[in-house]
Amino acid sequence: MAASNVTETLRRQARQRPDREALVDGDTRWTYAELDADVDRHAAALRDAGITADDLVGVLGRNSGTYVVELLALSRIGAVSVPLNWRLHPNEQTYVFDQAGITGLLYDDDFADDAARLTAATGVRTVVANGERVVDGAGRLTDLLDGQPPGVRVADAEKGPGDVHRLLYTSGTTARPKGVVHTYGNLTANHLAQVLELELTPADRILVSAPLFHVSGLEAPGLATFVAGATMVLTPTFKPADIARIAAGERITGMVLAAQILFGLLDLAEPPDLSTLRYLLFAGVAPAVRREVKRRLPHVRLVDTFGMTELCNGVCYMDAAHEESKLGALGAPFPGVHIRIVDETFQPVPPGVEGEIVVRGEKVSPGYWNDDEANRRTRRDGWFLTGDVGRIDADGYLWFVDRRTDLIKSGGENVASAEVERVVAQHPDVAEVAVIGVPDPRWDEVPKAFVVLRPGATTTGEDIRDHCRAELARYKVPKYVQIVASLPRNDSGKVLKKSLREAAAVTG
Incomplete structure (x- = not known):
């Protein structure tokens, strides 16, 4: 699949729908024309700070409009972004910096102490403070922005499908975090699939509550919102009360929620007004809970999914036509994605038979950054080995059974x-x-x-x-x-x- 710089989408949207709302962060709002211009200003500012297309740049901050603009600005420059998990211990952050080879850092005030430690302990050479707390050697973003001439433009770096767009470090539940490579080709494939599978249009208003250091925040549908010409709305936290308030006030049409947040919404003393909600995307929710959600929100499409960081988010979504008849299934594969169930000898098994879920396609990451051993362990004949156990029924729908490591031998x-x-x-x-x-x-x-x-x-x-x-x-x-x-x-x-x-x- 042909790919291009994701920020070229902003140029197109700024031409075709300049006055449509693109991004909302509390009281701050950007039209597509304003967002494109702001990305130019930030790209020029970061370039003046010393960031180039050869840099890997860590971004350390909570969800905010500035965070989104900086990710887009880094893409416009052609630098590789590394959204950082701010909950990690500083020692773990240092490991990520060293393993990735991060050379630039953008940070919010809340994480200035971490930035100071990372600056002292790693080889980072370009540091930009998004707020007022400036560590030694850092530039201040507001000063860099003030130095830009009116109407400054930065050309989108030319990118092909195999070029690296970002690294996302996995949670590391069993070992050190691994840097998952996402290419421009991965993003192009995912964005087109998100628009198609979620039926996104410019009328949609998509709530992003998952942290932007996670694939759910970035790609479900995340940046695909801009491909559809729709509106991205950010939440300052992922607390159920905040999500309920913003979803109602901003007339949200789609969102992705972790299971525990969904439970929190259902248990609020005053149910939120979700009359405009068109779809709700989640995973890991029991069928009984799905039925209860459907009872309370009968007009909402409930979308279960199978996905992971290595797959650039989900590779199948449950379609509206089968959400009742296939209750418990995770959907059929996205266009451009192949899912297979294999036995212990890597041979395909018949429909309904359990085995390991393996995936290939344009959305699948080419591998882990600087980790040949993990790549050898998880790749075979062009397939990614998920480590998960599932089955595919006769109609082609995927059913999750278990993590292979969670099978109990009794x-x-x-x-x-x-x-x-x-x-x-x-x-x-x-x-x-x-x-x-x-x-x-x-x-x-x-x-x-x-x-x-x-x-x-x-x-x-x-x-x-x-x-x-x-x-x-x-x-x-x-x-x-x-x-x-x-x-x-x-x-x-x-x-x-x-x-x-x-x-x-x-x-x-």
């Missing part, structure tokens, strides 16, 4: 933790659940469930086990159920089962 039988979680989640008093395997002297491993109850519920662990006995084979029923206040999660909202296993090893 008495010679494989128990999919996701299956047990699905049943536990159907209990009316259960808000969240995670299931792991714990050692057992007789059965090798047995399931253990960590359960978060809904407010006011008094259900016991034995009640949960009784509920499971009515739905599952005996060997799949959790031998242990632990009621907890919350589940440990990484910055992407995924449950940290490694932490649960470590806790279980200590407490038994």
Whole structure:
């Protein structure tokens, strides 16, 4: 697929719909003409600060209009952006800087202390302060912008499909974070697929609440919003109350929510006005919860998905025509994407048979940055090995079964933790659940469930086990159920089962 610099989209939108609203950050709003001009100013300012097309530039800040403009400005220059997870420990940030070879840093006031440590500890040579807290050797963005002549223009750097656009570092649930490469070709393929699959038009107003250091914030649909000529609306946090307020006030038509945020919205004392909402994109939500969401929001298309950073977001979305008849499935593959289920010898399996999910296509990352061993482990014959277990039905729809590492070996039988979680989640008093395997002297491993109850519920662990006995084979029923206040999660909202296993090893 032919690819170009993503910022060329802004030039086109500024010509065709200059007065349409492009970006909203609180009280600050940009039309497409204003956004394109602001990207030019920032590109010129960053260029004057010393950033070139040869630089890898870390961006350290919370979601804001400035953050979006800077990402676009870096693309216009041709530099490689590295959105940074601000929740990481400074030592982890230092590892990312050194592993990536980051040479530039843009940071917000909230992270000035981190910027100072990173500047002292790494080889970064160009640092720009977005706010007022200027560390040694940094330039101030406002001063750089003030130095630009009126109407300054910066030509879009010419880019091909194989050129690197950005690096996104994965959460690192089992090891050090890995830098996933996203090329301009990956973005072009994803943006066209997002517009097609979500049926985006200039009338859409898309809420971005996921952090912009995460693929969900950037690409679901994220920057594809501008390809459609629609409006991107940012939230300052991903708290349910903030999302509800902004979604209602800005007349949002589409958004992506992590499961725990969705639960929070449903549990608000005053339900938000979501009358304009057209679609809701999520993953990892039990069928019972989907039914409840549909009951409360019957006009909204509920879109489940299978995706990951390595796939430049999702590779399939559930279509509106099958969201009821295929409840629990994740959709059919995007155009330009092939999904296959293979056995342990890498041979394709028949429809309905479980195996590892492997993916190839124009959206798939070419690999991990400076990590040949991880690339060898996860690539084979042009396919990306996801490590996930699933099946594809006779109609071509993908069904997720489990993470391969989450399969529980009990008495010679494989128990999919996701299956047990699905049943536990159907209990009316259960808000969240995670299931792991714990050692057992007789059965090798047995399931253990960590359960978060809904407010006011008094259900016991034995009640949960009784509920499971009515739905599952005996060997799949959790031998242990632990009621907890919350589940440990990484910055992407995924449950940290490694932490649960470590806790279980200590407490038994």
